Amino acid sequence: LSRDRLDEDTWEDIEDTLITADVGVGPTQELVEKLRTRLRVEGSSAADARTVLREELLALVDPSMDRELHLDGPEDGPAVVLVVGVNGAGKTTSVGKIARVLVADGKSVVMGAADTFRAAATEQLTTWGERVGVEVVSGPEGSDPASVAFESVRAGVERGADVVLVDTAGRLQNKAGLMDELGKVKRVIEKQMPVREVLLVLDATTGQNGMVQARVFREVVDVTGIVLTKLDGSAKGGIVVAVQRELGVPVKLVGLGEGADDLAPFDPEAFVDALLGESPVD
Amino acid sequence: MFTTLSDRLSETFKALRGKGRLSEADIDATAREIRLALLEADVALPVVKDFIAAVKERARGEEVSQALNPAQQVVKIVNEELVGILGGETRRLTFAKTPPTVIMLAGLQGSGKTTLAAKLALWLKDQGKSPLLVAADLQRPNAVNQLQVNGERAGVTVFAPQPGNGVGDPVAVSREGVAEARRTLHDVVIIDTAGRLGIDEELMRQAADIRDAVTPDEILFVVDAMIGQDAVNTAQAFLDGVGYDGVVLTKLDGDARGGAALSIAKMTGKPVMFASAGEKLTDFDLFHPDRMASRILDM
Numbered sequence A: 001l002s003r004d005r006l007d008e009d010t011w012e013d014i015e016d017t018l019i020t021a022d023v024g025v026g027p028t029q030e031l032v033e034k035l036r037t038r039l040r041v042e043g044s045s046a047a048d049a050r051t052v053l054r055e056e057l058l059a060l061v062d063p064s065m066d067r068e069l070h071l072d073g074p075e076d077g078p079a080v081v082l083v084v085g086v087n088g089a090g091k092t093t094s095v096g097k098i099a100r101v102l103v104a105d106g107k108s109v110v111m112g113a114a115d116t117f118r119a120a121a122t123e124q125l126t127t128w129g130e131r132v133g134v135e136v137v138s139g140p141e142g143s144d145p146a147s148v149a150f151e152s153v154r155a156g157v158e159r160g161a162d163v164v165l166v167d168t169a170g171r172l173q174n175k176a177g178l179m180d181e182l183g184k185v186k187r188v189i190e191k192q193m194p195v196r197e198v199l200l201v202l203d204a205t206t207g208q209n210g211m212v213q214a215r216v217f218r219e220v221v222d223v224t225g226i227v228l229t230k231l232d233g234s235a236k237g238g239i240v241v242a243v244q245r246e247l248g249v250p251v252k253l254v255g256l257g258e259g260a261d262d263l264a265p266f267d268p269e270a271f272v273d274a275l276l277g278e279s280p281v282d
Numbered sequence B: 001m002f003t004t005l006s007d008r009l010s011e012t013f014k015a016l017r018g019k020g021r022l023s024e025a026d027i028d029a030t031a032r033e034i035r036l037a038l039l040e041a042d043v044a045l046p047v048v049k050d051f052i053a054a055v056k057e058r059a060r061g062e063e064v065s066q067a068l069n070p071a072q073q074v075v076k077i078v079n080e081e082l083v084g085i086l087g088g089e090t091r092r093l094t095f096a097k098t099p100p101t102v103i104m105l106a107g108l109q110g111s112g113k114t115t116l117a118a119k120l121a122l123w124l125k126d127q128g129k130s131p132l133l134v135a136a137d138l139q140r141p142n143a144v145n146q147l148q149v150n151g152e153r154a155g156v157t158v159f160a161p162q163p164g165n166g167v168g169d170p171v172a173v174s175r176e177g178v179a180e181a182r183r184t185l186h187d188v189v190i191i192d193t194a195g196r197l198g199i200d201e202e203l204m205r206q207a208a209d210i211r212d213a214v215t216p217d218e219i220l221f222v223v224d225a226m227i228g229q230d231a232v233n234t235a236q237a238f239l240d241g242v243g244y245d246g247v248v249l250t251k252l253d254g255d256a257r258g259g260a261a262l263s264i265a266k267m268t269g270k271p272v273m274f275a276s277a278g279e280k281l282t283d284f285d286l287f288h289p290d291r292m293a294s295r296i297l298d299m
């Protein structure tokens, strides 16, 4: 390997690193092109390639994006957060973890169990409520999720809560009926209070379908942020690179385990470093 | 949206209809299109590389040079290779000579194990079996309740001696579950276990302990069809950590292309046995390799 030229094997290794992290073929090729151009123009050595790759990837992930959870509610009521996503992504767990953070911040929180569909979904959120010391508003199994969401917001208003977190049932984005139902949940809440944040929960193990999920959920409920879960596993969650770039929706939080404290703000640098791992051009 | 592989290859081959043998450049162009299609379908990169090498080899041969339409011939080869890896025939469950047959489920968090446990129980019940569901996920909040509700819906008995939510020993519950089945003459035991990460050594050891306590006739690895490139790491980690005899692909009612099926079948040699495609307990079927091949290729 010469000092100022990378051989084709090394280029392939770089590409492989990105592809196996679920970054996707398109974004990977773009990144590699940029890297090639920069190394040509700037005449960088192989030792710099990793630095340049890291810079370019970081630029794509865009550290300047606003990743705050905006929970300044309206004058007369709580900030409403709606949590959505496909089945098993980690919505209920994330709702519990977010509640934990808010409680620790001294905020008063109400959680709404608007997954009235899945077996024991309400009980699961209720357990989280006990764990983090937050009241859970629920309805009977099979009842209308929009009305449970509405009731939970009303409870939040009555109790003078700062935040109402609404958990919803998992749904695959290609199910038109279920997506309509989700749209309705949001509209019904908005008859009472604006929805401040809509968080899409994406499982880091998800491949290219994650892009489709983000696109469709955004169309239906105007997603304001992403929670990237299960990042404690071996998956890198590279699909969010394309999701952020194409849709401009920032990852705000990451899930790092099943415990109540396993939630962290998204850190672009840490994400990029984990994604590149022991990348070939060290 | 995606263009199908078939369209792409036709495009690639437009210039060369009736030209006979493909040049190396044609074959490379073809390989690039196939690679792209497979990666977009989430087939794992090492599997894609092997696959391409095999297809290239065949594309150089007579069957393509003699074909009237080389593009269609290559698509046919790709399809055959896919079906070959995905398994020609569906493998059936192995039942124990002396009942009960013990089936253990394992997989990542949220992959669909608990739902599958009830689906499988219902399916077996409809075939005249008498399954017992065992609630051995004592970790995830209200996993026990979830199994109880699903069991009730399926009309199947659930053995749940421990409340879960951190209380109870899953190894003991699994062992007792098999004893309970023997005592109450259930001929199949289905053990629902907690979700775990491939890299979580402690929980993987727990899964191995459950296995050693009940010596299952079948261990099924349950995997979400939406999984991306990590499928191979995870499939291998479960194979090393607990081992399995077959794979179940879930959430096939979605629009993910499901390339993981190919990755896992190729890397582990374990057959995909069942397809789970919905939240209703009847949304369950044997796995069909030919349908999966078409799905991966978007044809």
Ligand SMILES: Nc1nc2c(ncn2[C@@H]2O[C@H](COP(=O)(O)OP(=O)(O)OP(=O)(O)O)[C@@H](O)[C@H]2O)c(=O)[nH]1
Residues within 6 Å of the ligand: A085, A086, A087, A088, A089, A090, A091, A092, A093, A094, A115, A118, A121, A168, A169, A170, A171, A201, A229, A230, A231, A232, A233, A254, A255, A256, A257, A258, A262, B109, B110, B140, B195, B197
């Ligand atoms: N390792 C790990 N597991 C997680 C994480 N987040 C959630 N889980 C687990 O993933 C599984 C599914 O989580 P849930 O919160 O029930 O997911 P959900 O999206 O609410 O699921 P449905 O409501 O059924 O669609 C559970 O076993 C959780 O404990 C995470 O960040 N890391």
Ligand SMILES: Nc1nc2c(ncn2[C@@H]2O[C@H](COP(=O)(O)OP(=O)(O)OP(=O)(O)O)[C@@H](O)[C@H]2O)c(=O)[nH]1
Residues within 6 Å of the ligand: A087, A088, A118, A170, A172, B107, B108, B109, B110, B111, B112, B113, B114, B115, B116, B137, B140, B143, B193, B194, B195, B196, B250, B251, B252, B253, B254, B276, B277, B278, B279, B283
């Ligand atoms: N659409 C669809 N949803 C499914 C399918 N299988 C399971 N689910 C849903 O996926 C979510 C997770 O399923 P579970 O059965 O709880 O998964 P699990 O593997 O037991 O999860 P943990 O115990 O938390 O690890 C639930 O919302 C299920 O209803 C399927 O084939 N299609």
Ligand SMILES: [K+]
Residues within 6 Å of the ligand: A230, A231, A232, A233, A234, A235, A236, A274
């Ligand atoms: K990771």
Ligand SMILES: [Mg+2]
Residues within 6 Å of the ligand: A091, A092, A093, A115, A121, A167, A168, A169, A170
């Ligand atoms: Mg949930």
Ligand SMILES: [Mg+2]
Residues within 6 Å of the ligand: B113, B114, B115, B137, B140, B143, B192, B193, B194, B195
């Ligand atoms: Mg489960």
